[in-house]
Amino acid sequence: MAETKILTARFDLPNSTSIDTYLKTGGYQALEKALKMTQEEIIEEVKKSALRGRGGAGFPTGLKWSFVPRSSPKPKYLVCNADESEPGTCKDRYLMEKDPHQLIEGMIISAYAIGANLSFIYIRGEYWYLIAVLEKAIEEARARGYLGKNILGSKFELDIIVHPGAGAYICGEETALLESLEGKRGHPRIKPPFPAVVGLYGCPTLVNNVETLSAVPHIILKGGDWYRQLGTEKSGGTKMFSLSGHVNRPGNYEVRMGYPLMQLINEEGGGIRDGKKLKAVIPGGSSVPIINAEEAARCNLDYESCQSVGTMLASGGVIVMDETTDIFETTFNLIKFYKHESCGWCTPCREGTDWLVKLFKKIKSGSGTQADLELIERLCVNIEGRSHCPLGEAAVLPITSAMKRFPEDFTKRVRKTLPVLQPA
Amino acid sequence: MFSPQTEAKIDALIAKYPYKRSAILPIIHLAQLEQGKVTEEAIHYIADRLDLEPVEVYEVVTFYSMYFMEEIGKYHLQVCRTLSCMLCGAEEITAHLEKKLGIKPGQVTPDGRFRLSEVECLGSCATAPVMQVNFDYYENLTPEKVDEILKNLP
Ligand SMILES: Cc1cc2nc3c(=O)[nH]c(=O)nc-3n(C[C@H](O)[C@H](O)[C@H](O)COP(=O)(O)O)c2cc1C
Ligand code: SF4
Ligand code: FES
Numbered sequence: 364m365a366e367t368k369i370l371t372a373r374f375d376l377p378n379s380t381s382i383d384t385y386l387k388t389g390g391y392q393a394l395e396k397a398l399k400m401t402q403e404e405i406i407e408e409v410k411k412s413a414l415r416g417r418g419g420a421g422f423p424t425g426l427k428w429s430f431v432p433r434s435s436p437k438p439k440y441l442v443c444n445a446d447e448s449e450p451g452t453c454k455d456r457y458l459m460e461k462d463p464h465q466l467i468e469g470m471i472i473s474a475y476a477i478g479a480n481l482s483f484i485y486i487r488g489e490y491w492y493l494i495a496v497l498e499k500a501i502e503e504a505r506a507r508g509y510l511g512k513n514i515l516g517s518k519f520e521l522d523i524i525v526h527p528g529a530g531a532y533i534c535g536e537e538t539a540l541l542e543s544l545e546g547k548r549g550h551p552r553i554k555p556p557f558p559a560v561v562g563l564y565g566c567p568t569l570v571n572n573v574e575t576l577s578a579v580p581h582i583i584l585k586g587g588d589w590y591r592q593l594g595t596e597k598s599g600g601t602k603m604f605s606l607s608g609h610v611n612r613p614g615n616y617e618v619r620m621g622y623p624l625m626q627l628i629n630e631e632g633g634g635i636r637d638g639k640k641l642k643a644v645i646p647g648g649s650s651v652p653i654i655n656a657e658e659a660a661r662c663n664l665d666y667e668s669c670q671s672v673g674t675m676l677a678s679g680g681v682i683v684m685d686e687t688t689d690i691f692e693t694t695f696n697l698i699k700f701y702k703h704e705s706c707g708w709c710t711p712c713r714e715g716t717d718w719l720v721k722l723f724k725k726i727k728s729g730s731g732t733q734a735d736l737e738l739i740e741r742l743c744v745n746i747e748g749r750s751h752c753p754l755g756e757a758a759v760l761p762i763t764s765a766m767k768r769f770p771e772d773f774t775k776r777v778r779k780t781l782p783v784l785q786p787a
Numbered sequence: 788m789f790s791p792q793t794e795a796k797i798d799a800l801i802a803k804y805p806y807k808r809s810a811i812l813p814i815i816h817l818a819q820l821e822q823g824k825v826t827e828e829a830i831h832y833i834a835d836r837l838d839l840e841p842v843e844v845y846e847v848v849t850f851y852s853m854y855f856m857e858e859i860g861k862y863h864l865q866v867c868r869t870l871s872c873m874l875c876g877a878e879e880i881t882a883h884l885e886k887k888l889g890i891k892p893g894q895v896t897p898d899g900r901f902r903l904s905e906v907e908c909l910g911s912c913a914t915a916p917v918m919q920v921n922f923d924y925y926e927n928l929t930p931e932k933v934d935e936i937l938k939n940l941p
Contacts, residue, residue: 450908491922529851546808548850607871607912
């Protein structure tokens, strides 16, 4: 087995971003086909494909589309989530950089399916250079009649606005993203109502990840069944994995869902650096539980298999750590990330992440005790399930999973009991 | 308040969105690019253009990590400190820059040429370690490469 290049098929072509390259390689044929289908037929095809959201939550895409009330008199919006800031994840960047028309075609089909006439690409501000790439592609598409009014003579109308964020991980969370897009601080909203019903400007809004939308043209052109059989029964298609950390060939690799994790590390990734042994893997971006080498050996890259070893596929950011890695240090690194990115709205997450950083600092300085580890565990319990949005949970999972699987990396840092003062 | 080019871009942004408040993030980016930081005057001006209270602009400016109300410096060296980069030597890159420039993260060199920052994941984890200089990515860094990059900045 090796890579299966569907989404990445055009990446190595010369001028892969130009509309001419795109058209020569089958581009915009799916759109022509889609415009002859009904909205229900498109949604049905996407349901059949077993495509699940590639942004992290893994929600079935066709089902999400069917929640948008198409008969609502309000305008509907499509928002492409290009905030990509989950540590370990760097795939959407290349999907936009190398094949922007694939994303645009996916967006036009998706917007047509839910009846949206305006759409946005919310792109993290750090990807500034990509704004020009996307806007050029949008202009090309408009000039050829794929965007704007009366697309390919169908009376369907769509525009795409590229919108830069300004540095905030939380704005990847869909409701915080919508707040941000409305021109406010990125604080998440209470769900329900879900964005599909009450989203941008109070209107029905479909939010999908770059990779999810990029898969849509392939599903429409070749059929949902074809897409599904590329992967496993429940996890259809292919997925991009960003491989980083202690491997010889880090990079983005597109493989079939269900591909063995160790094969990705050893074959695509060329194995662990410097001939070292594997210690741990975070398979789905920083917010999912860390697993050990034995679990990694049993883990395939699909939603169910990841779950069976106690972790999640999520965004597909695979972070590899060799035997020399100190899991206390890597966990400390991540909790600092979550403290920095906590939006400050709710107390458990805002105060909890701050306390956690303080406790890790204390332990790192050498003055930690067993009681501090217990306090960390209690703090985690009080954040998990008690925060306003899933970021609180995301901050806790890396810690609890690390302490459970690599307890010695924590216990060796602390004193068993409080020191008793000895008389001189 | 701004150069004619920036003013034209602001006009176009305001016209682009269904509700003009949505244009706030790109407008603040433009203001900061032109003035090297987000000034009080810019906040009042943007509020005026978007029919907002100045505090509504201020609260946005202070929420997002890419906006600065103090002078950024000519080159903003933003070294990613998050996990994938840490595993590939980010700490060494930061230490090298600290030594070379004589400043700590969060500080600006006395001549205003460099600001050093440790930032969170830049979405470039497979080419770690990474830093962004203003908006440009520099990937697969080594201390030698960093020297080369600084030398070649105009
Ligand atoms: C804290 C947090 C950060 C998130 N960051 C991103 C992100 O950077 N990109 C993304 O596509 N989804 C992100 N998500 C998931 C989105 O909320 C949402 O589920 C997703 O955009 C839906 O698209 P999909 O179904 O196509 O995956 C994040 C979620 C949370 C809770
Ligand atoms: S859990 Fe954290 S990020 Fe989410 S709303 Fe609360 S403070 Fe904000
Ligand atoms: S961890 Fe440094 S770019 Fe992602």
